[in-house]
Amino acid sequence: MLKSVIAGLALLSSGSALAEAVAAADAVFLSGKVLTFDRQDRTAEAVAVRDGRIVYVGTNAAAKAMAGAQTRVIDLKGRVLMPGFVDGHVHPLGGGAQLQLCNLEYLPLTTEQFLARIQACLDREPNAPATEPLSVVGWYRQYMQPAGTDPNRDVLDRLRTSRPVVVTNRDGHSTLVNSRALELAGIDNATPNPPGGSITRDATGRATGILEDAAARLVTAKSGTGGVEAATVADGRAALKALAQAGVTSILDAYMTEPGLKVYQELARRGELTLRVHAAIGASPRKGETAEQVVARVRDLRDRYDTPATGPVPALRVHTAKLVMDGVIQAPAQTAGLIEPYWKNHGDHDHPNWGPGDRYGPIYLEPQQLTDITVGLARVGIEPHVHAIGDRAVKVTLDAFEAVRKVVPDDRIRPAVAHAELVAPADYARFKTLNAVPVMSYQWSIPAPNSVTGAKNYLGPERFERMEPFDKLDAAGARVVYGSDWPVDRMDYWLALKAGVTRAGGRNAVPEFRGRLNAADGLARKTALRSITIDGAWALHAEREVGSIEPGKLADLIVLERDFLTMPEEELAENRVLLTMVGGKIVHQTEGLGQ
Template identity: 30%
Template sequence: MATFFSGGTIWCGIGCVADSVRIDGEKIVEVNGAAQPGDNVVDLAGAFMAPAFMDGHAHPLFGGREAQGPLVNGLQTVAEMVAEVKRFADANPNTPWIIGGAYEAAAVNGGDFLATWLDEVVSDRPVVLQAVDHHTIWVNSKAIEIAGITVATVDPDGGTIARNPDGSARGTLREPSAMDLIMKHAPERTLEDDVAAIAWSSQRYLESGVTASVDAWVREGMAEAYMAADKSGALKIDMDLYLLAQPDSWRDNVNYFGQIREQVKALGPKSKLACKTIKIIGDGALSAGTAALLSPYLDDPTSKGLLIWNDDEILDAAVLFDSLGFQLHMHAIGDAAVRQSLDTIEKMVAVNPKWDRRPVITHAQLIDEADLPRFASLGVIANYQPLWTYLDPMNKELIAPRIGDERNNRQYQLKSMIKSGARMSYGSDWPVTSYIPLLALAVPTHRQSPDKWPAEGWSAHEAITIEESLSFYTAGVAYQGFNEKRFGEIAVGMQADLMILEQNPLAIAPHDVASIKIRTVYKSGVAVIG
């Protein structure tokens, strides 16, 4: 039976509003038509219909995993975090490693958390907590002991171990190479645990109006869990897997990545999985002092952060994966990392045959003025996290003191990027920050904290409209994923992934958008929420 919707605002895409929509099966079959005999007629009663949200940069398996451990996300003091670790440890006495997240690094001046604070509540087994930036972990002394980290342990390439005055590890490690010193000793997760985490994450997404996402950090074993979840029905949304290439292992993984891509393709047309992208991490995070900058950090004039890849190695990887038909999704936060990514793409394009490659630079927080126009000229998609476009505690307490107000205030140049003609998309970076799009949708418009600070907005000249943001959460992500003929707009032939909101986000005060309720979510024409 077809379903006919009318009686509200139907936002089809930027600059396009319809009076009615008719869906039949999984597809949209008519826009601005009339109900047919036998249709299920739905009166929107003044509500707002739009394409469902899509998430163009996230780590949903990590989000599900964190939900299976101590939940320190949102806690504001060390005492609260330690208490939550104790609660979980007491409730789970047989769990060999306690792993959770994501803690607010700005709760401690400088972001160095001590192992001894965790030792007070758990000393007999390792504790590992991810920071909100997911480039940092906080561990207890047992984890340090098991990893064999001593005064003599050298910082690994691209990573740092925070140290006490005597050279011993304090309890904070930054960037994957250093974090792996600990994590390689953690017990392997079971397939069943990860399938459960994927089921939990995809259900949270549906509840927030998201029907398609990506996992932008897929390492060995994770793709296998997603395939198992897809086959069992535990995966309830469309998911694009981004395979993580790292400097020390990417050459060894080329065949494995190709095998995973083929295995995903073999799942068939009913599968919710895709795998066509390689993830490359170019630098760290500004909050950790590991984002790569063109000029030194103010709090450490000897440091410009960390470029995780050298120029030759990242180019070799980019050229090879691009030649194999993989899209590149490149993490670059500091202006030096953004420049390295753009330089790499420019050289890669000059070497390899032309094709519809759609490279992505995600985060792109700090961009040198000379580099901003290069996104459009090179066909690079800028993937932003809209919830980050206000002066949050991490920016105020950790980033601004490190890089100074001038550079801090040049972050998130969304309006300038639009003016340059570059394509844009949005992502949450969950579990670094919330997966709920409605909490983030209007932030690039008001650019203020929830209590409306600062009054004029943070770098208000870079503010954009809510409709532009809505398009980046829908059509922008669809284009990024080569899905613009399937998702992201309300048009005939599109998959009927739709959401109905109680209020029109384009017609209310920006700060009220975060409190809009979702009435119904349709996935492939079926109401899955509401």
């Protein structure tokens, strides 16, 4: 069978590609298992690259004939060669910054451990000004020990410092600050909640120091902590290095403002971009901003920063807008908008009695407001990419996309719903009908504090069984795309892909979180890989250039240590990328890959 497939590929490539191959190839990959992900889903054994593009896919014999004295010849020794990863929702500049900040590393921490790690960061900067904030990342709010521990401003005020301290939860939706940070930001008990966020208050009306979603910007806007507003070229470099090592060759940066665009623009100017950047402009309306003003603001940034590529060298593309409809499902935040209320314990810890409560979670944009913005964006050729996690938020978003389809009925606009952790069954088929893209983070289907401790009882058994419905959306015909959402989670693409197949974590999971999240199906292995290659490329309008291995396409390729399609299921997370090539240029290579 394999020989006949290879022969077919050789015949396919023997026309224009081989006719062009008078000049020697720049690089030739031999003796591998080449997963093309082309329309026929064919497999080959060799690939040749010249001038940043793939010029041949087929047999060893024909590829060898294209090698000259200066050709880099790489013997794959049976390893897998496949298209580079296309991450459909990631925050690289934040991830790059996080690699360099005070980091709690997503660990389960007691209050004392939590404070000790932050104090150690403060002690490393004894001469920092009293107004200079300490930004702390990698906090796992739902994993505080013992379970149910939820620190507030009074806990942070125990730190030996006069500096403002800003601690960001792993999901990016909850921020904890000390009293000094509240003071400098001008937040008191009477400060109103901003659009798209809330200042958490206790039973007496006192601000607790927990800021949900857009409320965090009341602090960060004045302190300069975190976010793309404070992004630097150094953050970009750190992120690009990590992504190259992981095999990522194209991304959608899922939240961009002008300072972040300038970072990418500068990296491109210096020739330092090692992946293809597609940027989604933050389009949630500012206070008093109309839909027309939102569209004009996004369009202006698109027109000034979008840089179509002129060859194989990566460029900055700007054709997407990011909107936020709700927050997160997990307790204690519960800021995802649900159709039916969250459950609560009507009993006590020793005698629990879970049932419906009275909280539904917010919707940050009114339905008509969302519709007006998404339709306005579509009219000027900008695609909406909407964060919607709860089933009500997803439903309202799909309703807005119905209006978009009346304006742009074809796939010139490819709207996306990011995360979609809970979707009403009646809405599964609407994704295909509307040609809307569910961008899913498979690692969230691993049993963990956020998915079990913070969600299971609060959703009730029926909704929990439907949580993370990527299998159901795939079965309903939607084109499912993977988005890591890094640095919300650690960068671990193989663990995430394993979760997409098994709904379980790695073999070293702690006993409390072993096994599957729920009884829902996983994806087929090849479907999972397609979601991070050719389907991810389609979502970005890049499928003609990347996402599959075909003559004429850009040489964005990776070599794997192990074959994800055949290795034992329990070991699927135990893989790594040995080589990453972008536009024919090797941007990452491990020792021992023979050539």
